Amino acid sequence: MKTLGRLLVIVGLGGLLTGCFRPIVYLQNNPNYPVDVFYDNQKPDRSFEPIRELESIGEVPLTDRQTQNRRMLSRGNDMQQKELLLARMTMDAKKLGADALVGVRYTYFTSQTTNGYRMTGLAVKYRKEYAVE
Template sequence: MGRLLFAVIMLCVTGCFQPIVYLNNKTHYPVDVFYDNQRPDRPFAPIQDLEVKGEVPLTQRQSGNQRMLSRGNDMQQKELMLARLTMQAKKLGADALVAVKYTYYTSTTDNGYVMTGVAVKYKKEMETTAN
């Protein structure tokens, strides 16, 4: 009975708990970002295809006892890749990056990655109504 009472109290306390740090922080990039399954709600013209690729060594967390424990890059590495891609787009004068795709592979020693996207410029309202 004591365990049941303790479990009920713990559920009530943890159910009322609100985290102080919001876990849904959205990263802000220098251009708008739209993944492969998303589209901007305004017309745009493509500027250039962009790509970021490379390899990083496996971490100790990813391999142990000569076995693969986890694959791919962590969220921090993915955000860094996307930041690099958006900086390339901004240097080209782009307003957005569309059709962003992330692909990775894992070998026995490295995580490889490729992130691609298309730098685009939004069309002005007059351009879209004139056409």
């Protein structure tokens, strides 16, 4: 009987703890950027005028989880870093008066100590469309 009681307490505590637990989710399925984003393989359905090419280049040190015993376990930047880069570029595009960022490309490289990245895109302004009568 004591074993059954302990089992019920453990199951009850487990249920209580998992009911309160919410995983941290850094990325949204559909991030909300201040301008529309079209990757290199996508085209906007509206005509536009180019404003300026934007570029973000940098390096970040490898994390502890990427290396072990002087061996690389994983390469590249994580999704959170990529989302932050894109968020910064879309804010820069918005400051220029852009409606969208088109032709967005992301590339990375990995050295013995760093992850490097390059993100590019063209800030554009949508053309006004007039109704035909």
